Amino acid sequence: MKKTILFSVLIFSIYSLNAQTTKSVMAEVNPDSLLISLEILTGEKPTKTLGTIPNRNTTIGKEVTRLHLERELEVYGLETQIENYRPTGYNVVAVQKGVKYPDSSFIICAHYDSVDDYCADDNASGTTAVLEAARILSQYKFEYTIIYALWDEEEKGLIGSYNYAKTAKENNENIVGVLNMDMIGYDGDEDYLFEVHIGTNSINDRLTNELTQVLDNSDLDIEKSIQIPGTDRSDHASFWRQNYPAIFITEGFFNDDFNPTYHSSNDRISFMSLDYHHQISQLVIATLFELAKFDSISSADNSVDIVFDIYPNPTSDFLYLQKNKNVVIADISVYSLSGRELLSFESNTNLNTVDIANLQSGVYFLVVNTTTKRFTRSFVKL
Ligand SMILES: [Zn+2]
Structure with a gap:
């Protein structure tokens, strides 16, 4: 019985690495991961x-927060920067380049101050x-x-996002949509109602329509209330001001x-x-997945690339690394x-084996950073 469960988990995880769908991405949004992150930030x-x-709300608090955010984003292999747009303000911005349209970006954002x-x-x-x-x-x-963006000085008047949007416009950057989240965790009357603020500009319609479609095709219990304007x-207004599509x-x-x-x-x-909170996070992340368009060909290229692999899998004590000579491992x-x-x-x-004897039985991810690339492999510890 135990083995059957382990193998079906393995099959699921292989499937989820190779055939992403809106639903599978929604299922990846993890309540434990969200809670740990909330506990750390607060x-x-x-x-x-x-x-x-x-x-x-303190200088030191903001400094530790932005360093934490930067490290978290870098762990995922994202090119991350702390943008010091004025002496008291620091946005944290991570970029994941598109394969087909690298110069057109969707932004998912929130303020951290x-x-x-x-x-x-x-x-x-x-x-x-x-x-x-x-x-x-x-x-x-x-x-x-x-673009994953975390704004500073929202509470002082949307200053971090204002600077970002204004600079982007001046540099002619093509921001094709912004999803801003601010206060998505309080539901005092437990009606599961949430709001989407869409402004009056029809350039925002595509974002609203995509979110609506993802919600309608899902099993989520949350109920949407559209607010016009x-x-x-909150920070989406900074993008409205520059005539970029954005919803809140x-x-x-x-x-x-309203949260008392x-x-x-x-x-x-x-x-x-x-x-x-989990369900709204699922909806917004799945909406972004749809908007940014999952590239199955290059994602598949990546995962079937045989320059790096691990064996045996499942395993009990060791994982052996199978790699080309020109793969230089930075860390595992x-x-x-x-x-x-x-x-x-x-x-x-000089690692060719990874000792996992001390791990409990279960499914894990092995992440290998090389000088040029990052590999993620799931494995089952018996
Ligand atoms: Zn706020």
Whole structure:
């Protein structure tokens, strides 16, 4: 019985690496991964290497937060930058280049600054969803470029996103859609209603239509309320101002279900509805998956590439690495399905085997960074 379960998990994970669909991507959005990320951002749990994040309304709190965000995004192999657009402001921006249209980008974004301690719903909730999008979508190739952006100084007047959008316009950058999430975790009346603020410009229609279609074809329980024009009190408005297509996804802002702990240190994870937060994250990530267009050919090229592989699989004590001579390994890590790093090895060890004897039975990911490429392989530890 145990073996049957393990093998069916293996088959599922191979399938999910090779044949991505909107539904499979939705299924990859992991409640545990979201919760851990929320706990870290609100200082309820320490980061992996930077200690505990202090109040994100303080200079030090913001600094530790942005370093944490940068490291998280870099772990997924994304080219990440902290953009210091003015002395007090720092956006964190990671880019995943599109295969067909590298100069046209979809942005998934949220602000990471806050006005008080914790501020779980406003806006660790949106920030976490952006990180989860990066964790999942960075494994695949897309026709369009995806930009994962975390804005600073939203609470001071949308300053981080304003600077980004303005600079993008000045540089003639082709931003084809922006999905902004701010406060997506509170549902006091438990009606699962959320809002999509779409402005009045028809250039936003494509984003609204795609999100609606993904929702209608899903098993999600959340219910959409379209707001026209909706509020301009979050970062999507910075893109509206520059005439870039953008929509805003949020909780019951106009539907009489506004978070009573808003802008106070009572805005804690315990007041959030984690299931509601998970489902909105699923919807937005799956919508981005549709918009950016999964490139099955180059994604398949990537996964059937035989310059690197592992064997045997399933295995009990060791994984052997099969690789070309010109593959220079920089580092190797083993992750749990929820994205937690469990083992890591540096380049100075001449690794041809990875000792996994101490892992518990289950499915894991082996991630190998080479000087030019990143390989991810799932394996089953018996
Ligand atoms: Zn906010």
